[in-house]
Each structure stands twice: as structure tokens, then as C-alpha cells.
Amino acid sequence: MKTADPELMRAINRFNVLDTIRRHGPISRVEISERSELSTTTVSAITGALLDDGLILTRHEGDLRNAASRGRPRVMLELNPNAARVVGAKIAAHCMVFAVTDFRGEVLSQLTLPIRVNRQSISVIADLIEDGVRRCVVDAGLVLGDVDSICIGLPGVIEHRTGLVRSSPIFRETDVDFANEMTSRLNVPTIVESDAHAIALAHHWFGKARDLDDMVLVSLEQTLGLGVLHHGQLFRGAGGLSHNLGDLVLGIGPQDIVRLSALAGENAILGNQPDGGGRFAEAMRLGRGMAMAQTLIAADDNTLLAAATRAGEAVGLAVANIVTLFGPPRVIIVGSSLSLGPVFLDSLRDAYRRAIPSSIQAVAELVFDESADETWAQGAAVVALCELYESPWGTTGPAPAL
Amino acid sequence: MKTADPELMRAINRFNVLDTIRRHGPISRVEISERSELSTTTVSAITGALLDDGLILTRHEGDLRNAASRGRPRVMLELNPNAARVVGAKIAAHCMVFAVTDFRGEVLSQLTLPIRVNRQSISVIADLIEDGVRRCVVDAGLVLGDVDSICIGLPGVIEHRTGLVRSSPIFRETDVDFANEMTSRLNVPTIVESDAHAIALAHHWFGKARDLDDMVLVSLEQTLGLGVLHHGQLFRGAGGLSHNLGDLVLGIGPQDIVRLSALAGENAILGNQPDGGGRFAEAMRLGRGMAMAQTLIAADDNTLLAAATRAGEAVGLAVANIVTLFGPPRVIIVGSSLSLGPVFLDSLRDAYRRAIPSSIQAVAELVFDESADETWAQGAAVVALCELYESPWGTTGPAPAL
């Protein structure tokens, strides 16, 4: 366990204040004091330091409380958008999305490349990502030197702490040290993170978990991912690695194990068609599999209806198990599979309702969200920002040189 | 989030020192300083306070390093066994076990009552527990007033934070405020905790997880429980409640959901015998079901062999899923079902091996442990001790009155 010295104390309170300002928009010092339960004196000292460091800005308008109030008006504080820039990327099998954001996590520029990276070599993928990052940065009117940090969101099992990609459907190799690879290519600190963790943080900052510090997110893309938020922080496994939900076992056949990915993975839904799997081949290669499936389902394609129903059922059971283990107040379900439509969703909800133990039935609510790809990239950017927020900035340490 | 003031700093470091002393037996100040990465000055100050508070003792012998060493000899510090007394209890359907321990968690007296509390009314159960606690305390040569805290370990879904027993196989009612009930009966602060959490902490302090701060424990008793240790602390769900592993869904039949408890619960293994379930009725009532099953399995009872095999398989799959989600370096499996013997264990191991994804195959090791009932009660006592360790003791706060 790390030792508690004044520096840690400072870092904790500083983060608290910064996070309060981020969450509650332009906010006055008194209100920060109320929300964070720090004394006004301390808030004043910390905000002073944050102002010196250029992380926040003052604004003399926008005091929302009863306009006809006496006394000295409050000075509102807000994040300085220009305090930092980060790049977030979401890499999927058929598509790469990049987003440059400011210190608040607001997107400055965005770039979607519908490129199939699936099964390419590492260096080719790294080339494409490097290119995308550079172009997106230019689009934002910046140069790479302005960027403080980059986060690449990938499907699969990612070890955030070490920067290792343990296994990913878009990499042929396993145990790739991708964070180092990209850091040396771009000469900007680059980290990797599970795409599910990225979208989970995006929802925590901007989406459907803004009000919660505990929740679970299930992502249904080519890979089935899980993000657990615990006391406001991502719950990373003991080794700091992310989970692969698709590996969950849902039953056991006469000979073989039935995994979730075999019932609800993108390939499972679209790939096992009776005509030998060729029907979707072209659409899937282009990343349009789910859109095509949606069309066919609307036309009552029986095979697909059955596949979607089965997939929904499997996911419903898996979600029930996750709720049993984590007991979150909310489960957010995202990903391309949602576009299968009501057939899938109803089946999912129904299976969940049957599978959830009655004793914890009321604990969790299910929320569905069809986020745009941009949101995933933004989430990756948020992962990078989170590290910046916690990092020891200028004034932490000895007294500022006067 | 809680605000960081000097008091918190103190509490953290104080806990660190106390925990280091607990873990590493009689230990000198210098060694504490090395292990905790606190300066010798700070260690000296904190140990001084701990000595003043009577939580630790000095011992002038037992310096183990090279005996022929020059310089001032080290003064060894160790926990003061008499600094506190707690009572831990494990309540099962057919048996109640109590243990009084000292501040170190060493058992002073122990009491096993093979009483069937199953389906009794709350007040009867509370009566029995009250009686057991009182008798065990007397056996230890103490009176209730000497006891600082009590922890009752129960099967089921327990909300430790609020003291609520959400649902338990030994209670007819749900949502029982059992902590308050026992506190007012005994006039000693009493908390409740899941029995699985209790045995998990017991293993962390004394058993097979002494060296680990992250691990998962699976308990296979009448109820199937789970305890997750995360960074040295019990991972309690968002609401502070414990998990019920038996509710996990392992598959879906034509009409109904197949839960783990239906395949691997005690009742499932012993109860569904072809002769109508009567064969074990008497043995089960007496809590001897597993012992009898063991005998029958040794005699090649085919029905039981099949049940044990099926149960082992189900648990193996569930454990694989848990490893997929939590990625712990070790899984400890405990509980009465282990006494089913190699048939069960082999089946479990085999199913686990088949179900664990190859990408994380090497992450976790499976460890089996047939702990005595006493250990469970000791674990409950440890839960109580943990809270005492973290509580702000005397000197924390204003300067000590001189």
C-alpha cells in the first residue's frame, strides 16, 4: 500500500476539486466547498493553484441562483479547455474512429476510417492508426506536439497497466506491447485500453451513467466486452486487465462448451447462415453486417430471426449473471448488435427477467444505448484525460517558485 | 468521496503499521519502516501511539537476524492479544459455531452447537445465537463486557453495511435487520456478514491467501457463496451486499432456467434421489448428509456418483466464469461439498480446464481447502477485527491529554 504523506493528501483534494468543477460545469467556490465537503479556505487555496497552473478559468457571469441576491457575487470556475489535448481512438475490425478532444473531453475533430484492419499485420495496423491520429490532429488545427496523451481503445483482453494487448480479434499475434509501439511512433505518451472500458467511461462522463459512481456496461460488438465502474473507478482485474465477456460459459453440450461468443458474437449471429455463410460475407467485410441483418429481419427472414432471438436470450442470461455478481444499480448495454432491433432486445429483456433472481430483481435497471462510433473514441480520450487529472501537476510538491 | 485531512493521513499510516505488525509477527521498528516505506521517525511516532493505546507490546528477545550483531539491539513489537476480544459465529442450517478470539484473531474458546435452526423463527434463532455467544464467552473466561465486537456469519445475501439479511436459507423472512436485533440483545456492537466473506478473510489472515491481496473464494455449502478480495479488501457489491453464487444461471432448458444451486447445491446433490428424497432426510436433518454421501460414493452408489459428477461439472464452469470476470491469481474453493471426494473434485477440475479460456489459462490457480467449522467462525471474528483495526482509536484526534 502506498504511504500517506501530505503530497497524497494534496493530490486527493486537488483531484476532488478538479473533478467537481468538471462535473458541475461553471461552479462557484462556495458550491465546490459544499459538494466536496472541504472548507472554503482549502477550496480557495486549491482553486488558486489550479488557476496558476492554467487548468481552470474564471467567469464572471452565469451565477444561476436567485438573480436578485445580495452580497458579493460568486465567481464561477470552469475547466480550461486548452489545458490539454488528447486523442482517443476506437479500433474495430472494419472501422477506425479517432477523436481529438480538449481538456473537458469535448470533441474538437473527428475522423472515421472505414478500413478493414482485421488480420492485418501489427505494423500495418500501427501504420493506419498513426496516420489516423496525425490526420485527426491536423483536422483539429493542431500539431502532434500539442497533444498530451493518446489512448487507443481495442476489443479483446487488454492489460492497461502494462500496455499489453493480450489478445484481440484484430491482431494476429498475442501479447503485443502496443502502447510502447505507438508511443515510439508518435512520440506522445500512448496508452491502450479495452474499448468496453472506454465507452464505459464515456457514459460516466457524458452519457447514461453521469449520476452514478457504480454501474456495469456490456458492449456487444464483434467482441463482447464488459466495463465495471466501482466507486467511480474502472474495476480492472487483479492484473489490471480487462474482461472478455464472450468467453463466459453459458452451458455445456454433449461434447463441447457453449460460450456466449458462440451465441451472441457478431459472427455467430451473422455468420452461421444456412447458405454456407456466404450471404453476409461481403456485407460483413464492409462492416455493414448488422445493417443488412436489420433489413432482413424487417423482412421476416426466419433464420436471422432465430439467430437474433437466440443471441438476445444468451445475452440476457449473461447480464443476469453479471448483476448477480456485481449488483450494480444500472446496466448499460451498447454495441452494434443493438441494431438488430426489437426481436433481439425483447428476447434479451425476457431472458433477463426470467434469469434474474427475485431477491435482487429491483437492484439493477437495464438501459440500452446505441452510441455513435464517435462516442467510443471520445471514451478513449476520456481514459487518457482521467490519467492527466490524477497526475501530479506543476504546483504539487515544493512551494511554487516566486 | 471523503475529504483528505491530516486525520485521514494518520489513520492510513496507523493502519499500515498495525497491519504490518499483525502480518509479520514480532517485528522491529526498522523493519516496519522498510516494509511500509514510512520513515523511521514516523514509524517511531505511530508505534509510540499504539503502545500508549495498548494495542501493541514490546518484546526484548527474539531478534532473529545474525545473533552476533553489533549496535543497539532491535526491540520487537507485536500485537497485544488483550487489546480487544471479539466473537465470531458461523450459522449454518444444521449447526452453529462460535469462536472468541483475541486481538490477533487467535481463538480463545470455541463452541459447536449441532442444532437445526433451519426454518425456525427469527426470535428462536436469535435466542440460540445469543445463548451460544454467551456460553462461548464464559468458556473463554470472560464476560460479555470484555467483548468489543461481534460478527455473525450467515449464508445468503447479506448487506453488511446496513446489517440487513436480505435473504438467507435459514430465515423464513427476508430483509431482516439482524445486526440491530443482536446488538440490542447482547448490548455489544454486532455486525453481520456473508459466511463466504468471513471464510475469505480467514484465509487472507491465516490460510491459503496469506500472501495475496487479490483472490477469489468460492464456498460450497448449503448455499453457494463467493468472496472477492480486491487490493486487500472485500469487494462488496455497489450496495455493500454479498453475492449469491447459487443464483448464477448455467443454462436454459426447454422451459426453465437452470441455476447453479439446482445442480451443485447441497439439496441438489443429496436431495434428488430416486427413492423420493427420503433416503437422506434423516442424515441431512442432522447435518450429516455429506458424510453419508461420501460413504455411499465409496460404495459406488451410481445415483450419487452421477449427482456428484454433475455438481462438480457445474461448479467448474461457474469458477471458470468467475475467473473470466475477475482474473484472480488464486481461487480457493471451500465448503462441505468438497468432502464428496475425488469424484466431485476431478469432475470440477476437468470442467474448469475445458471451460477456462486459453488466453487466461495461466492466470489463476485452483486451491481446495476443507476448513474446519471453527475456521469459519474465526473468519467472522476477523471481519469484526478488521473494523476495529480501521476504527479511529484513542489518540487519533486532538493531542493526548498529558
Next chain:
DNA sequence: ATGAATTAATCCGCATTGGGGAAAAATTGG
């Protein structure tokens, strides 16, 4: 306009904490 009332933010001094270096304490070896 001017002063009283009111609210926000800051300044000053205090208590507490941990850390570094010097000093004291308690040994062994010659």
C-alpha cells in the same frame, strides 16, 4: 448618493502530519 446589510473570497494563525538530520541509547569488540 450614501450607508447598512449581506454574501463571497482571502488572510492569518494554529494544530497536525510526515520527513531529514542530529543526538541519544544500547549494544559488541578490542
Next chain:
DNA sequence: CCAATTTTTCCCCAATGCGGATTAATTCAT
């Protein structure tokens, strides 16, 4: 009995957060 050595404590410093007094900036009443 003194030097060497190692542990422990003592003294002082820097940093933190907090409470109370003070200053700043506004509205309201006259």
C-alpha cells in the same frame, strides 16, 4: 573503558487543512 555500530528518539522544517477574522463586492433602504 573507549571506539564502533546500529536502533531509536528528539528537534526542527515544510506542507496541509481548518476556524475565525478580515477584506471585497454587491443589493437594498433611506
